[in-house]
Amino acid sequence: MAVVLGPNRYGKAETRVVRITRDGGVHHLKDCNVSVSLSGDMGAVHRVGDNAAVLPTDSQKNTVFAFARKYGIAEIEEFALLLARHFVDSQPTIHHARVEVEEYFWDRVRTEGATDQGQHSFVRSGREIRTCVVHHDGPSSQATIVSGLKGLTVLNSTGSEFHGFIEDEYTTLRPTRDRVLATDVNAAWRHRGEHEDFGTSYERARRALLDAFAGTHSLSLQQTLYAMGGQVLEACAEICEIHLAMPNKHHFTVDLEPFGLDNPQEVFFAADRPYGLIEGAVLTDDAPDAGFAWE
Missing domain, CATH: 3.10.270.10 (Urate Oxidase;)
Known part of the structure; x- marks a missing residue:
């Protein structure tokens, strides 16, 4: 009987990122939970512990934060697509990226008599959680x-x-x-x-x-x-x-x-x-x- 490696993936789960965009005195808030899973040429790391093909999960977490700063977070689908393309297109050993994002809604606080009501104060909304999952296999797909x-x-x-x-x-x-x-x-x-x-x-x-x-x-x-x-x-x-x-x-x-x-x-x-x-x-x-x- 031969033992072989089956389907596998690895990544950094549940990176919480909050992006505040300051438009003068008016602030806009994006509150997200980002999970990344990567797969590709991972046979050697599983069989003999050779990490040459592995992009550390800590690097994946840092990429989320860096991209939030560089590109902002508009629609979560667009942000997930940016991340998925980056991981696959920049690393030859990564053939598939799965990026999942949850978005939590916040409402502006409206207070009586305030001249800047709701410009930078928020209350967590009772709405549902918005979600997306993006799968990317490379530039040709x-x-x-x-x-x-x-x-x-x-x-x-x-x-x-x-x-x-x-x-x-x-x-x-x-x-x-x-x-x-x-x-x-x-x-x-x-x-x-x-x-x-x-x-x-x-x-x-x-x-x-x-x-x-x-x-x-x-x-x-x-x-x-x-x-x-x-x-x-x-x-x-x-x-x-x-x-x-x-x-x-x-x-x-x-x-x-x-x-x-x-x-x-x-x-x-x-x-x-x-x-x-x-x-x-x-x-x-x-x-x-x-x-x-x-x-």
Whole structure:
């Protein structure tokens, strides 16, 4: 039996970088978490510990900070693409770069009576986390850009049903024609090319997700997932595929009869676990093959 090296990669995970751009007295804030993974001619380092092909992970971290200073951070997809191209194009032993960026939103603080209200004061936003993953194989190939979001928490207080499912000897769940539907939307969508307006595209995709969630009378979370993915693809011609992972954040009606009270679907217990997890992909029929695992 022969032992061989399988797929491998290495990198610097979760470099937190905050970039403040000072436009006179008005400041702009970008708060990001950057993870880099590189792969290539790494056989010797694994087999005999020869580090000649290895770009240290500390150098990768320093590159993130240096690029934030040199180029700023506008759209996270553009920043990830800069980094991915640099690592592959500057190092002959590096053949593939994966750069993942999370962006955390901040809102300006608005204070009464202040002449410079909100110019340099911020409060962490309650919005979702914006994400992107860029894969790059070198100058002769087109980078693959996947944008997305995590933790977009949504809830419909009515307009959701669940019935007609399999019932076996272990089923206790009752069919319902009216329930609370709540979830944390985690979505990743693949762009057709490299040169879109990523900021506008993000807001358009986010709006389509919200519109479909609110506008779909749901018979299952699967149906809602499909409707949300489809609406993104219809609204955004630059997107060819979207993956969605949506936990079912169960809300159970509380029995108040022991206290002499009725409960006409007004008081609920929000259970955080265990929870149903619904996942799926929606894509156009002409979506090109990505050629890599989503992760």
